[in-house]
Structures are given as structure tokens and as C-alpha cells.
Amino acid sequence: MTFDYALEAMNGVGGPNGSISAGIASAIVMPLSIGAHAELWLTVGYELFWWLHLLILFSFLIYVPQSKHFHLITAPINLWLKRPEEETGKLKMINLEDEEAESFGVGAIEQFERKQLLDLYACVECGRCTNVCPASHTGKLLSPMHLISKLRDHLTEKGAAITSTNPWVPSLAAPGSLPFHRMAEEGVQQAEGAFDEPAALQRFPQGMQGTMAKQQERWLRNIPDEQHPSAQSIDLIGNVITEEELWACTTCRNCEDQCPVGNEHVDKIVDMRRYLVLTQGQMPVDGQRALQNIERQGNPWGISRNDRFKWAAEWTKETGITVPTVKERPDFEVLLFVGAMGSYDMRTQHVTKALIRLFHAADVAFAVLGNEERSSGDTARRMGNEFLFQQMCTENIATFHKYGVRRIVTACPHTYHTLKKEYPDFGLDSEVQVYHHTEWLYQLWQAGRIRFVHPVHESVAWHDSCYLARYNGIIDVPRELLRAVPELTVLELERSGANAMCCGAGGGQMWMEETSGTRVNVARVEQALQVQPSVIGSACPYCLTMMEDGVKAKERSDVRSADIAELLVKSVCGI
Ligand code: SF4
Ligand code: SF4
Missing domain, CATH: 3.40.50.1860 (Rossmann fold)
Structure with a gap:
């Protein structure tokens, strides 16, 4: 454009005289405009830069879809395809009577639905999901951001192997998009000594650093064939995503709620759990016992x-x-x-x-x-x-x-x-x-059918249940009820409402032992204790139990856990 302006000016055609662009153009081409061959230089410069401009443009069209910047294209589409509000957190049914189905759930990357695969490429690797994840926060192996990026890299690599096309771009150009195998290969060379999980937890008792350290180690070491790894020989569950990660999720949806591009993590985790349970008959022993009991006795x-x-x-x-x-x-x-x-x-x-x-x-x-x-x-x-x-x-x-x-x-x-x-x-x-x-x-x-007449002298730290606040948007209703009770004070936690931290019981965790990291319920109780309550209030039987256990673990006999109905009945009935 610069040369265009200069040529036009020289030929007396006009151009945007007086504009800022024209001023910049004049300054750049000034040295070329002097002398007997000025017009030739400007013509060559014009042609050269026109083609260079086009080349850069087309290079980006090739580079962007193969790099981590692909999200520039996929993220808006992903947001547009996001499920409507009323379907938030709803799991899809599977047809168990399908006689042609060879397996149920997702045991290979290509078995995810297209929208689920689009999620993987929409991720901007911002880390917001991992930052709020209760599993990551308490040092478990699960990190929702890594879950997405590992699935994406595996998909890219397996897709390339199946279609015989090479999506490789220099790591210098796309540092965040190292394919799974290359990361694994480099990990063999980089990793020194065994990962010391207790030491890492001691260093990072809370927060996501411990998880990140573990993730990095496990990811780098989890190699099916160290000599000749092939993308198709990698198992989705086991090699790319470990069972430990899958069973650490509380299905709290905090990750999804924070994701700026509308990614859904929970349905992917549940789909992989479905494969383990329905196709392979595999799950943690305590979880299996709980399900057997539900089956036999309800x-x-x-x-x-x-x-x-x-x-x-x-x-x-x-x-x-x-x-x-x-x-x-x-x-x-x-x-x-x-x-x-x-x-x-x-x-x-x-x-x-x-x-x-x-x-x-x-x-x-x-x-x-x-x-x-x-x-x-x-x-x-x-x-x-x-x-x-x-x-x-x-x-x-x-x-x-x-x-x-x-x-x-x-x-x-x-x-x-x-x-x-x-x-x-x-x-x-x-x-x-x-x-x-x-x-x-x-x-x-x-409707005036109950009235809060008796005072309740309590300071209630309100803990929002994930399935109430985040899944169904019920945030103000319990607060309004409690605020109507004479002498009762509602205390807000730092993380509350739609961003409340999970108590650690959802997704079947209520019936399984936490075998790594620190306890989620204790971490949540510690947050509640910061506002100095006499009661930790909730509206969920799982939360009630988890808060009560957490208070006991903290040896705080001056604080108790109560359901909202127990607080309201005191005010209505005086008992
Ligand atoms: S649903 Fe909750 S526990 Fe599961 S990955 Fe997301 S934030 Fe973590
Ligand atoms: S919040 Fe969404 S975009 Fe950010 S890392 Fe997690 S999945 Fe990716």
C-alpha cells in the first residue's frame, strides 16, 4: 500500500494526501524516490511487497489451523454451538438396546461426538478451569485444562496417523502444541528419577501447583512403547487419560462455568467412565460396592x-x-x-x-x-x-x-x-x-403459609451446592429465606454462588475414598471457617455430611453443619 501511494503520488493520480497513511508511506519510500530510476525501484518494491503480503496471509491460513491459535477460528463456533441454558449439566442418554453397538461410552478418541471434539480445539489454554477445580486444588492428578489439551494432542496425532497427513509444525512456531508423542519422547530424555508424590504435596499442599507438577511427570512418563510409539497403539483410557484422573472428578462443573469458550468437561469424563464401567467392567472397588448395593437394595x-x-x-x-x-x-x-x-x-x-x-x-x-x-x-x-x-x-x-x-x-x-x-x-x-x-x-x-417468628441466633456461612447453584442457578432463594429469619446472619464465603467450591461428594465421590492429595471437604470447610460462622449452612444431604466431617477433622466443636430446613423450622415452629 505504501508503494501504491508513492507510485500514485509520483504519477500525479492523487491518493489519500494528508492522511496519516500517506505520511508514513512518504517517509518509508522517500529514499527510493530519489534519483533517475526512482519509478523502477518503486514498481519493483510494489510488486515485491504485494506478493510478500499475499504469501504471509496464505501462510497464516495454513499455520493457524495446525497451531494452538486454531482457537481463533474454533472458539466462536464452539460458543455458538453451546447448549441452551435449560440443558446445562444434562447428560446424554445412550441407547442400551442398540444390538449393533460393540461398546458403550467412549474408549477411543474418535468415539466422541463432533461437538465434543470441537471443544478440544477451542481451548485457549487459559487455565481458568484448572484454577477452580476442587480436584486440582487439593493435589489430585486431574486437571481439566490438561484433560482437554491431552485429548486434543492425541486427536491431532491419531488423526494424522489414520489419514496419513502430517500436521506437524515446528515447535518453535507453536510451543504450546507439542504432539502427544513428541512430548512423550522428550519426556523419556528429560525425566530423571521417580516422581516423589508425597514430597510434591508437601511443597504444594493446596492449590494447583502440586497437580501441575504431577501432571507433567505422569504425562511425560506414560509411554506405551518407548522405542517405536505409534499413535494408533495408544489407548485413550490408560495412556492418554488415566483412570485416576477420571475417578477424581466430582462433576461439579466449576471448570465449565469458568471456561471462556464454552467447553464441557463433565460429559467427556462421564463418557469415558461409561466405557470403563459398561464395556470393560472396571471401576474403583468402593464405588463398585456402592453400585452393587444400589442395584440390589436401592x-x-x-x-x-x-x-x-x-x-x-x-x-x-x-x-x-x-x-x-x-x-x-x-x-x-x-x-x-x-x-x-x-x-x-x-x-x-x-x-x-x-x-x-x-x-x-x-x-x-x-x-x-x-x-x-x-x-x-x-x-x-x-x-x-x-x-x-x-x-x-x-x-x-x-x-x-x-x-x-x-x-x-x-x-x-x-x-x-x-x-x-x-x-x-x-x-x-x-x-x-x-x-x-x-x-x-x-x-x-x-404465600404466607409459613412465617418466621422465632429468632435464631446463628451466623450462617452459606455453602452453595454445585447441583443447586451452578447446575440450576438457585442462588438467591436460600439466601432470601435465611435473611428473613430474625437474628440470623448470612455470611458469604469468598467463593460463593456460581463459583462456589464443591464439597467433594458429587459424581459418586461420596461413596469412594480420596486416595491422593488432601481432602476436598476439609479445604472447603477451611474456607468457610475464615468468615467465623457458628453454623455452615447448606441445602444438600451430601454437602451437609461433607461439611460435618470437615468440621470434625478441623476439631471445631464450636461450629456445626446444618441444612436450611433445620434452621427454618426453628424459626417457624420454635424447636
Ligand atoms: S467437574 Fe469439577 S472436579 Fe470435574 S474437572 Fe471440572 S472442576 Fe474438576
Ligand atoms: S477454561 Fe476452557 S479455554 Fe481455558 S484452559 Fe480450561 S478448557 Fe481451555
């Missing part, structure tokens, strides 16, 4: 399914408070889905009882399923056992339809999410309304 402890409703009989005898079943009260207004925790876990039974007291105070015509209730199946689904989930789900739906259920209330955000967003895919009538107990209590309060 609860993770393996207590008899006939004892599911036992808590109510004993309580009614003790207090005279009735808990009608759907058979006893066929004209019920709302079904209380008690869940396995609310039925069998002695601590969570107190939450169920507090909720029932509130229902009685508001004169709600509720009923329960009693021994006909099954596990919602959330645990089985997040742990990859889609078969068991679908079995529980269809049995529950048949029972709902049999008794003409129109409204369901549950105190468990995991059950809430599954019933509300995932059951309709399996035939739950779209007119059935599902409420979390905070939503239902809020409606009762707004």
Missing part, C-alpha cells in the same frame, strides 16, 4: 429395601407426627421424594423430619412413596453405570405415573437435577413439576 449401603420407610414409623410413634404414603393419601398435593440419604442416613433423617414439620405447619397435603421409592439413579449415572440409572429411572417414572404425581419436592439437589432435567428424556410427563425444597419453602413463605 441404596448405597445395602440396607434392606424393605427398611426404607422404617424411619417414619418410629418417628410417628415417638412424636405423633404423621407421614402419609401415596396409598394412604391419594389426593396429595405434592410428593416428597425422600431419597436414600433422607431415608437411611441418620443425620439426614433430621432434615427430612424438619421438612415434614414445615409441611405440617403450612398445612401442605404431602405424601411419600415409602418402600416403593427407588434411588434417583444420579450416583449410578455420574459413575458411568447408565444401565443401572435407566433401570432406577424407569421404575420411578412408572411409580409416579401410577399414583398420578403432578408435583415433586426433594431436599437433594442431585435428585432434583436428575428428576427435573434428565427424567423427561425417559418418559416423565412434561407436566410433572419438580422443586427443590428451598424453592417449595420459598413459595410457602411468599
